[in-house]
Amino acid sequence: MPKNQLPQLVKGTRDVYAAQAMQRSYIIDHIKAVYQSYGFMPLETPALEQVSTLLGKYGADGEQLIYRILNSGDFLAGIDASASTDYKTLLPHIAEKGLRYDLTVPLMRYVATHHHELVFPFKRYQIQPVWRADRPQKGRYREFYQCDADVIGTPSLWIEAELLGMVHEVLARLGITDFKVSLNNRAILNSIVTLMGAAERVNEFCMSIDKLDKVGTERVMQELINKGFERTALEKFAFIFDMQGDNAANLQVLRTYLQESDSGLEAIASITEILHLLTKLGIPDNHITIEPSLARGLAYYTGTIFEVTLPNVSIGSIVGGGRYTNFGEAFGLMHMTGVGLSFGVDRLCVAMESLGVFPDSMGVATKVLFTNQSQEIPDLVSKVIPQLRQNNVAVEVYPEPISLKKQLSYANKKLIPFVVIIEEEELKTKKYILRDMNKGTQNLHTAQELINLLRCL
RNA sequence: GUGAUUGUAGCUCAGCUGGUUAGAGCGUUGGUUUGUGGCACCAAAGGUCGCGGGUUCAAAUCCCGUCUUUCACCCCA
Numbered sequence: 001m002p003k004n005q006l007p008q009l010v011k012g013t014r015d016v017y018a019a020q021a022m023q024r025s026y027i028i029d030h031i032k033a034v035y036q037s038y039g040f041m042p043l044e045t046p047a048l049e050q051v052s053t054l055l056g057k058y059g060a061d062g063e064q065l066i067y068r069i070l071n072s073g074d075f076l077a078g079i080d081a082s083a084s085t086d087y088k089t090l091l092p093h094i095a096e097k098g099l100r101y102d103l104t105v106p107l108m109r110y111v112a113t114h115h116h117e118l119v120f121p122f123k124r125y126q127i128q129p130v131w132r133a134d135r136p137q138k139g140r141y142r143e144f145y146q147c148d149a150d151v152i153g154t155p156s157l158w159i160e161a162e163l164l165g166m167v168h169e170v171l172a173r174l175g176i177t178d179f180k181v182s183l184n185n186r187a188i189l190n191s192i193v194t195l196m197g198a199a200e201r202v203n204e205f206c207m208s209i210d211k212l213d214k215v216g217t218e219r220v221m222q223e224l225i226n227k228g229f230e231r232t233a234l235e236k237f238a239f240i241f242d243m244q245g246d247n248a249a250n251l252q253v254l255r256t257y258l259q260e261s262d263s264g265l266e267a268i269a270s271i272t273e274i275l276h277l278l279t280k281l282g283i284p285d286n287h288i289t290i291e292p293s294l295a296r297g298l299a300y301y302t303g304t305i306f307e308v309t310l311p312n313v314s315i316g317s318i319v320g321g322g323r324y325t326n327f328g329e330a331f332g333l334m335h336m337t338g339v340g341l342s343f344g345v346d347r348l349c350v351a352m353e354s355l356g357v358f359p360d361s362m363g364v365a366t367k368v369l370f371t372n373q374s375q376e377i378p379d380l381v382s383k384v385i386p387q388l389r390q391n392n393v394a395v396e397v398y399p400e401p402i403s404l405k406k407q408l409s410y411a412n413k414k415l416i417p418f419v420v421i422i423e424e425e426e427l428k429t430k431k432y433i434l435r436d437m438n439k440g441t442q443n444l445h446t447a448q449e450l451i452n453l454l455r456c457l
Numbered sequence: 458g459u460g461a462u463u464g465u466a467g468c469u470c471a472g473c474u475g476g477u478u479a480g481a482g483c484g485u486u487g488g489u490u491u492g493u494g495g496c497a498c499c500a501a502a503g504g505u506c507g508c509g510g511g512u513u514c515a516a517a518u519c520c521c522g523u524c525u526u527u528c529a530c531c532c533c534a
Contacts, residue, residue, distance in 0.1 A: 011525080011526090059532090061458095061531065061532055062532075062533085064458075064532095065533090102533095102534090132532095132534095134532075134533075136527090137528060137529075138527085138528075140532095140533070141534090144534060145534085146534060147534095207532095296533090316533070316534070317533080317534065318534070319534075320533080320534065344533090344534025345534080346534070348534090371493095403491075403492090403493095404494090405490080405493065405494070406494090407493090407494085408493055408494035408495090409494050410494085412495060413494085413495095421492080421493075425492090433493090435494090437494070440493095440494085440495085442493085
């Protein structure tokens with residue numbers, strides 16, 4: 001090994017330590033608490049899945065981003081390399097396992113294999129990392145945490161309302177007040193394209209229309225015309241993607257424009273119902289915007305779709321979700337519908353950092369450091385320290401009797417707010433020095449006084 | 458996958474059109490203070506200039522390749 005080699009991280013991955021790790025678990029703890037309060041139970045699945053489980057769920061683009069694991073041992077055994085020089089034909093034979101790309105497909109797999117023993121509607125949450133062989137950029141990683149909550153087996157819009165309720169609850173608990181929930185239904189997009197007479201080209205249409213807020217109406221129109229959509233047809237529906245009214249007014253506009261489409265009207269009715277349920281749940285609708293241009297890429301969404309963005313943080317969406325019917329068809333489960341959402345912890349972390357909404361004490365674990373100045377001290381404090389820990393006071397003892405200066409410097413760097421100094425003189429009177437590192441003051445206390453004081457500080 | 462962009466000390470970066478021993482700030486270590494942190498001052502350690510090749514009397518500097526960083530597109534949390 002070269003002498004000065006510094007080990008390198010895999011592109012798009014990060015080490016997470018101390019303050020960052022505590023921020024992550026702070027977010028996860030709040031999300032978990034909200035999920036549980038709505039009756040979701042935890043599920044954990046392996047990082048590895050059969051590639052065959054993963055394929056055919058994310059569309060051609062998504063599929064490219066699946067990490068594949070090379071078979072163990074002689075993965076070339078039994079392969080006629082001269083017959084298949086193309087890596088694409090070779091790949092399924094030499095790499096049969098892959099890393100999970102999201103948490104929804106593993107859920108489908110789980111439900112398909114256990115459906116006879118599950119209680120439906122099946123409510124599960126899942127907080128685990130997923131992997132995507134994407135090119136990293138701002139707020140985009142190759143390994144990141146998702147926090148999914150899904151309900152399988154009921155078409156009730158009550159669930160949609162509850163999921164949006166959970167979004168509001170989680171963000172409120174995390175101190176995020178300014179956010180935007182974009183709400184749409186795939187059937188609205190489908191009916192628009194059908195009314196335009198290009199029903200089979202929904203995906204092409206959606207890909208362009210999804211870029212509206214990014215590149216503007218003109219460029220999207222031009223792109224669609226270039227793709228061969230008819231200008232007159234496009235112009236007839238252009239207004240839909242540029243509605244300025246409130247939700248009720250916009251729904252009315254949609255009703256008028258899509259009156260010829262039963263499925264379109266049905267989708268509008270379901271959005272109306274979701275908003276109605278939200279007011280019943282006491283959730284203000286001022287964060288929610290009906291966004292007919294919202295398409296979302298994941299191939300399996302069929303009904304309601306939504307995502308959450310933060311106006312003041314340019315990091316993409318922090319929550320995404322929607323309803324997928326024909327859930328699990330690929331696994332032999334017919335007529336099973338699901339709805340779910342997913343919080344992106346890593347993006348939330350970046351966002352909350354830049355919004356400055358993390359509590360101040362984040363990343364400071366230890367409340368008090370016991371300095372170490374002679375070999376007998378660990379024995380002498382052995383009664384005080386366990387009592388403090390039992391009272392949930394985080395205590396460290398400096399492990400070596402080095403100079404006090406260095407021990408205080410250690411406390412200073414770790415932002416430990418209190419230090420207990422014990423030396424021979426104080427021991428004669430059975431008292432300890434408690435130093436307040438922020439104020440720079442210190443006082444003498446007995447063991448019992450120390451315990452009482454530190455519990456309350 | 459496409460188009461750009463970056464790489465010099467542990468970190469953030471200087472280093473002008475090639476020219477002796479490659480610099481700064483922060484951090485680290487030691488000291489001023491052998492029982493008191495932050496501030497200040499003094500000193501020291503630390504660099505195959507991403508890697509490989511080429512041009513040249515001479516390359517951190519110019520050229521090619523490669524890896525890496527960041528950003529945008531596609532897509533997505």
